[in-house]
Amino acid sequence: MGNRIVYLDHAATTSVKPEVFDAMKPYFCEHFGNASSIYSLGRETKTAIEEAREKVARALGAQASEIYFTGSGSEADNWALKGIAAANRKKGLHIITSAIEHPAIMNSCKYLEEEGFEITYLPVDSDGLVSAEQVKNAIRDNTILISIMFANNEIGTIEPIQAIGAVARQRGILFHTDAVQAVGNVPIDVEKMNIDLLSLSGHKFYGPKGAGALYVRKGVKIASFIHGGHQEKGKRASTENIPGIIGLGKAIELAAENIDEYNKKLVNLREKTIEGLIAKVPYIRLNGHRSNRLPGNVNISFQFIEGESLLLMLDMKGICASSGSACSSASLDPSHVLLAIGLPHEIAHGSLRLTFGDENSEADVDYLLEEIPRIVTRLRDMSPLYEAVKEK
Amino acid sequence: MYSEKVMDHFTNPRNVGEIKDANGVGQVGNPKCGDIMKMYLKIENNIIVDAKFKTFGCGAAVATSSMATELVKGKTVDEAMKITNMVVAEALDGLPPQKMHCSNLAEEAIAAAIEDYRRKSGLVPNESIDCKGCCNRCNRIHENVDDLGGCE
Numbered sequence: 207m208g209n210r211i212v213y214l215d216h217a218a219t220t221s222v223k224p225e226v227f228d229a230m231k232p233y234f235c236e237h238f239g240n241a242s243s244i245y246s247l248g249r250e251t252k253t254a255i256e257e258a259r260e261k262v263a264r265a266l267g268a269q270a271s272e273i274y275f276t277g278s279g280s281e282a283d284n285w286a287l288k289g290i291a292a293a294n295r296k297k298g299l300h301i302i303t304s305a306i307e308h309p310a311i312m313n314s315c316k317y318l319e320e321e322g323f324e325i326t327y328l329p330v331d332s333d334g335l336v337s338a339e340q341v342k343n344a345i346r347d348n349t350i351l352i353s354i355m356f357a358n359n360e361i362g363t364i365e366p367i368q369a370i371g372a373v374a375r376q377r378g379i380l381f382h383t384d385a386v387q388a389v390g391n392v393p394i395d396v397e398k399m400n401i402d403l404l405s406l407s408g409h410k411f412y413g414p415k416g417a418g419a420l421y422v423r424k425g426v427k428i429a430s431f432i433h434g435g436h437q438e439k440g441k442r443a444s445t446e447n448i449p450g451i452i453g454l455g456k457a458i459e460l461a462a463e464n465i466d467e468y469n470k471k472l473v474n475l476r477e478k479t480i481e482g483l484i485a486k487v488p489y490i491r492l493n494g495h496r497s498n499r500l501p502g503n504v505n506i507s508f509q510f511i512e513g514e515s516l517l518l519m520l521d522m523k524g525i526c527a528s529s530g531s532a533c534s535s536a537s538l539d540p541s542h543v544l545l546a547i548g549l550p551h552e553i554a555h556g557s558l559r560l561t562f563g564d565e566n567s568e569a570d571v572d573y574l575l576e577e578i579p580r581i582v583t584r585l586r587d588m589s590p591l592y593e594a595v596k597e598k
Numbered sequence: 599m600y601s602e603k604v605m606d607h608f609t610n611p612r613n614v615g616e617i618k619d620a621n622g623v624g625q626v627g628n629p630k631c632g633d634i635m636k637m638y639l640k641i642e643n644n645i646i647v648d649a650k651f652k653t654f655g656c657g658a659a660v661a662t663s664s665m666a667t668e669l670v671k672g673k674t675v676d677e678a679m680k681i682t683n684m685v686v687a688e689a690l691d692g693l694p695p696q697k698m699h700c701s702n703l704a705e706e707a708i709a710a711a712i713e714d715y716r717r718k719s720g721l722v723p724n725e726s727i728d729c730k731g732c733c734n735r736c737n738r739i740h741e742n743v744d745d746l747g748g749c750e
Contacts, residue, residue, distance in 0.1 A: 512632050514656035518608060531632055531656070540632065552629030588614050588660065590625060590636040590652040 210524045216563030223412040229456040233449040258455025265462040267395035279386040279407030282420040283310035285431040286382045292429035298348030305546040333495040334363035356388035360543040361494030362503025371400025390461035413457030417450030472501035475562045482575040502562035510592040511585040519581045530557040601691040607661035624710025633659040637707040658697035666704035
């Protein structure tokens with residue numbers, strides 16, 4: 207026992223890196239000026255914002271003028287969908303997305319449906335993949351936007367973004383990707399991948415919460431999201447969250463510098479965990495694509511047990527993780543992503559997501575491989591479903 | 599989210615297991631909903647002398663199962679039938695609102711096990727299933743049946 211904490215929920219959020227925090231600090235008490243002001247106190251914050259914009263652009267292969275700061279990844283997703291829909295309403299009403307998108311996309315689509323738009327939710331295969339072919343076949347004369355996530359937040363599957371982007375480009379349809387889980391984890395180039403709009407969120411790569419961005423390719427017409435002052439070219443009014451923007455800039459700069467090393471480190475931890483669990487625990491399945499997945503994502507279903515119980519027991523051992531079980535949410539249904547890849551309800555209820563990050567080490571994997579099998583056995587011994595299997 | 603008592607009953611559940619010579623066994627719930635409760639009762643002279651359970655479910659499901667077995671032990675069959683989901687929830691110092699359906703499961707499991715006992719001992723005809731209208735509540739929620747017939 208002890209007070210060991212093993213944080214394995216980096217897909218939920220990350221800590222702010224000390225270097226990021228240091229970069230933010232002067233912008234609270236000292237350089238607090240409103241970036242719209244004419245005096246030097248305001249001008250210096252304006253310059254700092256533009257430097258941060260430059261850093262975000264560099265990390266994506268974009269131009270600074272194509273980056274708009276937002277208050278979160280969800281806001282960027284909402285803006286992309288609603289803003290493109292509003293600006294293109296006369297051109298068409300059809301939008302293509304996938305069945306495994308984040309709620310920020312899903313619920314924006316549902317809202318747009320109520321507003322008269324037609325949404326195609328493309329199904330995914332058992333690995334969680336959408337193909338470029340599927341996207342191509344779903345395109346209609348009135349399709350105005352394709353929005354497919356870069357990588358899934360639950361099962362980690364990375365979508366064939368470049369191929370989907372190529373289809374969109376060829377047909378002259380705008381392509382948005384929710385890259386909230388991907389930025390900082392996998393290399394992204396909006397030019398090479400034919401991406402027209404991209405959402406990101408700072409707190410997923412060691413930046414602060416409350417700071418996100420939307421990349422909008424030059425020339426793409428998008429409606430304003432917040433009407434007010436001239437900030438963000440009048441597209442997203444609000445006095446800028448300067449410390450947040452500075453933190454986001456610093457975090458993405460660090461992430462881009464270390465991406466290869468970080469990716470390699472996480473893949474090693476992920477593989478050791480997956481291999482170890484498969485070797486040690488019977489009746490389990492890996493959810494998501496075996497290799498084409500986020501470097502730090504492990505998502506495993508343990509048959510005959512329920513996810514929330516598993517999380518509570520892991521928490522007692524200091525292990526912070528998450529699950530797609532209904533009981534870990536307010537609804538009666540398990541995660542829509544796990545159902546979309548074809549898992550039966552009872553197996554979806556027993557899913558566990560572990561997402562590795564900076565502070566994890568191989569010692570954490572050893573600890574996991576010791577504790578998880580023990581906890582799973584304990585819960586299975588309590589389960590009437592396991593009893594039935596044992597009797598066979 | 600959970601009370602200390604719920605966490606205590608989840609961490610150290612009382613009466614986990616099976617009773618080999620149980621004369622009342624009831625299983626309720628549905629794997630689709632993520633919870634199944636199986637209750638074993640040993641009843642002698644109309645008194646519940648032992649109770650054990652096995653549960654597939656969340657923290658609240660395990661804790662309510664544990665508490666339900668504690669509550670029925672030593673009670674007469676009629677007394678046990680009066681244990682409602684509210685009684686179980688209150689004994690655990692309350693449950694979060696979204697977890698109240700777990701306490702329904704405990705009430706149903708007690709009723710199902712007693713029903714089984716009554717059937718086996720010839721006290722009720724085989725076909726009569728007296729479940730107070732709450733059977734398969736979860737199935738009905740999944741099938742979007744609004745009428746939960748008597749389930750409060």
